[in-house]
Amino acid sequence: MWVGVVSLFPEMFDAVTRYGVTGRAVSKGLLEVACYNPRDYAQDKHRTVDDRPYGGGPGMLMKVDTLRQAIHVARESAERRTGQRAKVVYLSPQGRLLDQRGVKNLAASSPLVLVAGRYEGIDERVVEADIDEEWSIGDYVLSGGELPAMVLIDAAARLVPGVLGHQDSADEDSFSDGLLDCPHYTRPEAVDGREVPKVLLSGDHGAIRRWRMKSSLGRTWLRRPDLLENKTLDTEQRKLLDEFIEEYAD
Numbered sequence: 381m382w383v384g385v386v387s388l389f390p391e392m393f394d395a396v397t398r399y400g401v402t403g404r405a406v407s408k409g410l411l412e413v414a415c416y417n418p419r420d421y422a423q424d425k426h427r428t429v430d431d432r433p434y435g436g437g438p439g440m441l442m443k444v445d446t447l448r449q450a451i452h453v454a455r456e457s458a459e460r461r462t463g464q465r466a467k468v469v470y471l472s473p474q475g476r477l478l479d480q481r482g483v484k485n486l487a488a489s490s491p492l493v494l495v496a497g498r499y500e501g502i503d504e505r506v507v508e509a510d511i512d513e514e515w516s517i518g519d520y521v522l523s524g525g526e527l528p529a530m531v532l533i534d535a536a537a538r539l540v541p542g543v544l545g546h547q548d549s550a551d552e553d554s555f556s557d558g559l560l561d562c563p564h565y566t567r568p569e570a571v572d573g574r575e576v577p578k579v580l581l582s583g584d585h586g587a588i589r590r591w592r593m594k595s596s597l598g599r600t601w602l603r604r605p606d607l608l609e610n611k612t613l614d615t616e617q618r619k620l621l622d623e624f625i626e627e628y629a630d
């Protein structure tokens with residue numbers, strides 16, 4: 381997967397290119413993150429990358445020409461490296477709320493160019509002319525688009541075959557099937573007197589699978605019933621959820 385990032389702080393992306401699952405994906409050649417800094421295209425002595433907003437008001441915007449040049453170079457690099465037209469994504473609270481379905485769609489449309497805003501944002505004409513899709517990671521305001529870009533890179537990279545040790549891990553991730561994850565346990569068998577559910581020590585893999593599915597369904601029903609509204613349960617899932625609800629009511 382090739383991802384271009386337009387950012388004034390490229391060093392921040394060490395967090396995904398040098399550590400953990402995504403860091404290993406980079407070293408295995410399964411993920412490439414190329415950074416393009418608008419400041420590299422500034423021609424003035426002070427290497428200006430911000431500009432004042434028309435109409436006045438607090439704060440600055442990203443300077444149009446340096447931002448657009450960085451986006452265009454990133455887009456050209458994407459097409460040269462992959463032979464495909466890049467999808468240019470702007471991360472902002474005004475975008476469509478990102479969920480696992482959105483991650484899957486964006487991951488499938490690699491190469492991606494992610495534009496990380498700073499200051500108070502970018503000129504609307506750049507959004508109209510250069511941005512294909514605007515996405516948000518949640519209804520809160522951050523100081524820049526770098527962390528949202530890294531969230532998207534991490535979630536999308538996990539879907540690339542070979543990135544996770546066991547591909548089924550991605551399939552079993554919570555949200556991969558639209559449900560919350562089941563509880564997890566590891567050694568020791570008792571923590572402050574709280575024991576591991578016996579079924580997980582039984583070696584009965586069928587029973588373990590059913591317990592995990594029932595726990596995911598029950599946890600989703602309790603904590604995020606909205607996720608169940610759009611989910612069609614199969615016969616087994618319906619039975620397990622009914623069992624959970626009956627036991628919960630007792």
Ligand SMILES: Nc1nonc1C(=O)NCC1CCCCC1
Nearest residue numbers: 471472497501516517521522528
């Ligand atoms: N929430 C969010 N989801 O995606 N991005 C978000 C954000 O809060 N971004 C802040 C940026 C937005 C552009 C101007 C500078 C601050």
